[in-house]
Amino acid sequence: MHIRKYDMNFSRRQLLKGMAAGAAAGVLMPLEKVMAKDLNLLKAYPDELYSVEDQTKGQISVGDYLTADNVEHAKHLLDPSIYDQILNEGRRIKIRAPTTDLRQLFNNSYYEAMKRNLAEGRSGKFDSNGNVVDDAGKAWGGGLPFTSPKNGKEIWANMAMSWGRADANTYAIRQWDYGADGGLEYEYDFQWVELQMQARTDRKVFRGYDNEIRRQCVYFSNSQDVRGTSFLSNWAYDQNKIPDLYGYLPEFRRVRQFPANQRFEPLIPGATWFLTDPWAAGDPYLTWGNHKITDRKPMLLACNGNFGSTDDNWEPVTQANNPKFWETEYEMCPDVIVTECEPVGYPRSPVSKKQVFADARNSVPCGCMRYDRQGKLWANFEMAFGQFVGGGADGNRVVLSADGKTPAWSWTYVMIYDHQNKRMSKTHHAKKGVGTESLFQIDEDWLFETYCTQQALQSLGRA
Template identity: 45%
Template sequence: MHIKKYDHDYSRRFFMEKTAKGLMGAGVLTSLWPLIGNTGDITKAYPEELQSLEAYTKGKVKEGDVITADNVEHVKDLLDPVAYTQVSQMGRRIRVRPQTKDVSKLFPHDFYQATLKNQGKAVLDDNGNVVVKGTGKPWIGGAPFVDPQNGLEAFANITLSWGRHDTSIYAVEDNDIGPNGDIEYQYQLAWCEKNTTALVSHPDGPYLEGEEDKLRYQSVWFTYPNDSKGTSFLNIWKYDQREFPDLFGYLPAFKRVRRFPTNQRFEPIVPGITFFLSDAWAAGDPMLTWGNYKVIGRGPFLGSQSGTWHGDQDNWS
């Protein structure tokens, strides 16, 4: 007889106990990030049930399957409420891919290396901003809190580096759906973000010279349709997360640059669009302008981290 040391519900009990005690470590069998630093592999940090959906669901859902309304109940506790509703009631389908166990494949190389190099060096100052321990300087790159102890530390990991690169640019096709289900507006645009602090690939270090008081420049410009072509906006983020960004825009019809009130970030920047500047990465506002972040639970989760590169497809960008 083979008795499993970690039965099916071990992980659930483990996370519930840690949450109740206010403990926040990411690993189950051992501390996660020291293990990642040594091997890059998470295998020894988690029991079998957290490394295979087939093991977790006792064979009811496995890699290669598609999660639909017919089987979503088996993974309900692994989905956020919105995703569960979309699958169970709205026809969404989720393809199950094998888990990525090599953490180096989940981050850009430079960001990953900076995270390992700088772990343990970040603290929140008296205002709640992330600074380097002992110096009070802006953050120096990578995820500042690999083992976050509260909601603010967890959210800082997203806010300080949206795309995990010093500079990122994305080509976006936007289709806005009306109440009757038809496409009412279509746009093509470019989205660019450039950090000025917490840099990981800059040859002169973690800061852009003279820009240490800022976090990033973020811009969006439209290329289609013709009546919106050339319309562009620039967000200038201050490093102090208590302050809102400065917002500037160029409107071709007026051939001028104007400054917009910062709350324009919560409004459509062109007619009909339902994506706002404040939506970026679910962290489009400085993190201290909202506040009251709380960790309400910890546990395993189905995410979209594995196998998301589809460069072989003609329309992939």
């Protein structure tokens, strides 16, 4: 007979106690020690915190589906948006076994960069302007600067410094936009590109751009009415500065610069997401303020899995008779940081605050709720992550990462649900789309020249 050491309220009491004291992530052992020695995560968190059965008093088990009939038993483990979707929109979510291998929550190169930092005793800190620097006061060189974030500013910096946890990312994305009645209204294909100038795992500065941290491009290749539309966002290393945003609109046949408020508007008709939404920290973290951690607790998140059931183009299964939603799997995460901030750098922002639910083990945001100026829930940007392992003809499919040896890790799907008009933008990380392709082994010079300059936008728009 296994005697439980902790009751279901232990985690909340212990994590809140640690939060108040500025303690590191982990209950039994700091995460830094787990990573340094490649230990099982059960060394940091007791198995009781990984047990959905314990957390729901035996009402929900691994393999069960959360539906409107039983979601009340798991309400305390879900963010309010997901709870509402299950209760009122007919969504269902399958519960999978939890992940206890920390490596599975990172891509390998990023994980190894963090291990190197730990071995060298290297960590991040804030300079006088609030930007992240290393112990020598130089620009941060890669990996999470705060392995165990202890305050709101640290968790937001972790999320903003390197979105995709790789030096270069290029995603083929397919998107479907649904109305309140569940009818399909728009369908798009686009390429999303991220190229880190700094905060790279190789600790280098790409092409000497030491005043920038990242360039990000989105290029719409389909449908016909938006084909050739593209946007380029150049991020300064100084997180107090709003990124320069350029766009190419085929009807004008030229590149123009857009104002900051474009970050709070849909880029294309039908979309429920804005540039501020992706990765939760879609804007430099110092253009938002009043960062704070409001809670820490175990929750159900899409923090791993959700790839093995996808088809050859990595598309998830659509929920039967409810096309707004993918069939998704959630698992117990023992330590979730609930954090908020406000748009202090955007006086015209229609958003009053963001509330993010981030996995404390890797600082990845699985849910970001956006609130309007009246403080009402507006939309939720839900992201799922995991290793690209499973499925395929033999069930053993493995997509390799940039090193060509280890499994790729990335986001698998995103759903952006607008609570005020019941609309949904449903996307997935595709292998290929119309005129797009996802790559994990990337020629960074090609990526820069093809997507990350104003001249590239013109070439894409005229192709």
